[in-house]
Amino acid sequence: MTMARHLATIDLLCSRDFPTEYGRSDVGTEGPGYHIAELATSDDFWEDDGTERDETETQYEFDRDGLSERLTSRWGSPGIFSLASVLERATDGEDIPEPWGTLSSHVPDVHLWKAVGHERWVALGVSQWDRELPFQLLAVVTEVDPP
Template sequence: MSSAEHIATIDLLRARDFPEAPGRSEAGHAGPGFHIAELATFETAGDDDGTTRDAMEEQYEAERDALTVLLTERWGEPHIIGLASAFARAATGSDDVPEPWASLSETVPDVHLWQAEGQWIALGVARWGGWRALQLLAVITKIDPP
């Protein structure tokens, strides 16, 4: 997908109501108060020596950064928020990290974050399964970050 298509997905989800129950959506995953769009997904083969994964990680971070430039034109400079402390609290069973932030913190080390019109918009790169899979994610939520 192109940056224009990613922005269109973000705009579509910003205009859409949040579901009452968590579940899959055509864009990724959604639940009460949030949408998570899976903008791009890459999975390595079991025999990958890491070269392809490293190149794709750089590409996904570059795509996130390109989207950041476009969204910065709309909403100003983003906050860069690390999610390690949210992950640590969620992993110990603390209830003070709400969704979507608890799930997001499991795979996304940091997000580029804006607040606009009562919603939080976040971009991040998720690393799954020992970094064998990567996803470029956009999150639209009314739930304050931890």
């Protein structure tokens, strides 16, 4: 059921108009030219010795890969797009367009498609802002080309 709900959320965002302002939405955050859905969020890891964190990270990557397989059947194989160089460029002062600038600070890489029929980019990634904070499975739908 969760996989079906994630796919339904992605479908919704592929057809939803983009907002003119930055803010929260019913599924995550959004701004001009993009939607970010927080498909799943783990617990935090303040009291963890590292074991639970590692297991959770593996599970979130497994969930991303399973969802990626479903989207591959629609749009073909994804590109794996590292955001490390984007983060480096942003750190060096380059103005990186959203959502890519913010994503690069907490998502190491994304599975990326150009959604056929929607002319939007769809990306899946696993986010963690800091070692003690929760993991999130994110879906990004944007008209902004990756930098």
